[in-house]
Amino acid sequence: MTQPQTLSEVQWGSGKEVSARVVELGAATEVAFEDQFTVQDSTDNWQKHSNFLSGLGLSSQGEVLGELSQQMRPTQADTKLSDHGEIGLAKNGEFTAFGSTRKLVEGDGNRTVTSALSTDDGYLWVESPNYGSASRTWRLFTGGPGNQSKLLAKSKNDDEFGNDEWNVEVAVPVADDKSVYWSTLTTKANGSTSSSVLQHSPSEDDKSKIFADDATSPAVLDQGIAVLDLVTENGTEKNSEKHVAKSISLHTKQADPEVLLTGSSLLDDTVAFTGLVGQGETLMAQLADKFLVTNLQNKDVTAVALPADSRAVGYAICGQHAAWQVVDSGGASDGWQYLLDLETNELSKVAKEGLTGTAFCNGDYFAWGVRGTGYSTNDAYVEVMKWKK
DSSP states (O other): OOOEEEEEEEEETTSOEEEEEEEEGGGSEEOOHHHHEEEEEEOGGGOOSSEEEEEEEEOTTSOEEEEEEEOOOOOTTOTTOOOOOEEEEEETTEEEEOOOOTTTSTTOOSEEEEEEEEETTEEEEEEEEOSGGGGGOOEEEEEOTTSOOEEEEEOOOHHHHGGGOEEOSSOOOEEOSSOEEEEEEEEOTTSOEEEEEEEEOGGGTOOOEEEESSEEEEEEOSSSEEEEEEEEEEOSSTTOEEEEEEEEEEEOSSSSOEEEEEEOTTSOTTOOEEEEEEETTEEEEEETTEEEEEETTTTEEEEEEOOTTEEEEEEEEETTEEEEEEEETTSOEEEEEEEEETTTOOEEEEEOTTEEEEEEEETTEEEEEEOOSSSSGGGOEEEEEEEOO
16 A cells, blocks of 8 residues: 655645655556456447547447537638537437537537537537637537527627627536536736636526636536636746636635645746546646545545656546546557546556547446547547446
């Protein structure tokens, strides 16, 4: 059993030291694929020259939630053409499309689905126009098989709303039983920009509102919503700014935000928390060269030491497992899917060539993205597996 160590990079919001098990990736136990999973499905049959399926999530039944895209050919005479793929569910070679969103937002031109989420009440997804200056705007929809799709929220138009514009390159929604949350760039009254977490309650049919200022990457926990807190640092260019996540806080309706973890003052100003993901009592985030898996209830922390110039990606909490992959500075996978058992703290790894750095899970099902054999990025596909008990 690895002995706990005091981490120099991070401390609890109370100011107390964080004690953690520090483990190396090389210490992970290799587990055979067939000992961990049983194969359920694959979307590799969709990856053709004229259309392809991009996997973005899983349903509770192991269906791949994604976009079936076709080659888009807008004409010079019609730059407002809204021709794009369909969001839906794929399983065993069949694709069930959701209700069309083409007429819900007029004049976008081609759009693409950038993120999607399965919830107890249906599905959420974000579409972004994929051309020119509009590529950073977003539209948040809800819907599902057999239902009409509904526009929940959208970024505001620059010409009409000026400094109130809300936009983001890739908005990734999360949801609890009442609301949807996502982070987006915001422009303040003084002209400065930052990121805020927005909230929308579909049952109340209200407008989106700012849930947390100077924050990003919301994560739904049993206790509330955790976010990365941003501070403004001077950028390398003249008169430029950059927003750095120096702490993680918890937001609840019952009390003021509580700082959960904060980076050490000994760290360089540019070192920040990245990629917050949470579920139940567990949070995952990276800080410096440590990938942190934290149980907030019992303050149990596992700190995975990452190799130089590498980062954790595609991480998710899947039942009793924390899952992630590791890529180098160029985005190339090290060829392993890492799994941390949240009950026993045992670290294992499953070998897989061509991992894309994406993984999804829902209930008994787990999936990862795999690169195809072609040269196009469109030939990546999703393999769906079921956890072995």
